[in-house]
Amino acid sequence: MIGRLNHVAIAVSDLTSASALYRNALGARVTAPMALPEHGVTVVFVELPNSKIELLEPLGAASPIAAFLAKNPSGGMHHICYEVDDILDASARLKAGGARVLGDGTPKIGAHGKPVLFLHPKDFNGTLIELEQV
Numbered sequence: 001m002i003g004r005l006n007h008v009a010i011a012v013s014d015l016t017s018a019s020a021l022y023r024n025a026l027g028a029r030v031t032a033p034m035a036l037p038e039h040g041v042t043v044v045f046v047e048l049p050n051s052k053i054e055l056l057e058p059l060g061a062a063s064p065i066a067a068f069l070a071k072n073p074s075g076g077m078h079h080i081c082y083e084v085d086d087i088l089d090a091s092a093r094l095k096a097g098g099a100r101v102l103g104d105g106t107p108k109i110g111a112h113g114k115p116v117l118f119l120h121p122k123d124f125n126g127t128l129i130e131l132e133q134v
């Protein structure tokens with residue numbers, strides 16, 4: 001059901017310095033910051049030849065990554081994103097198998113303008129999984 005790895009996301013407390021670290025120390029191409037109020041984050045993408053790294057900074061008081069950063073003040077790996085062809089079909093199959101889809105279970109529009117949803121980390125080996133329809 002899942003296809004390519006779309007991105008790995010890292011939560012950071014300071015997006016400007018994290019972007020500079022990837023740009024300068026690692027010599028990577030980094031996109032301009034993009035605010036996603038519906039997701040409570042500001043993101044940039046580090047563009048790699050075979051995938052992307054998403055750097056996430058909290059946006060707003062109710063950011064879903066605030067608690068994660070409180071526990072991991074220097075930042076850390078937050079989620080991985082797999083591509084799927086049909087997100088509603090994927091969601092239905094996962095729910096039928098007992099997996100928990102986060103939120104109200106309805107896909108939201110993600111950072112690439114495509115529908116995404118998240119699966120509970122306790123159902124997937126302690127890893128928060130994002131599915132993105134491509």
Ligand code: CO
Pocket residue numbers: 007009054079081130
């Ligand atoms: Co993501």
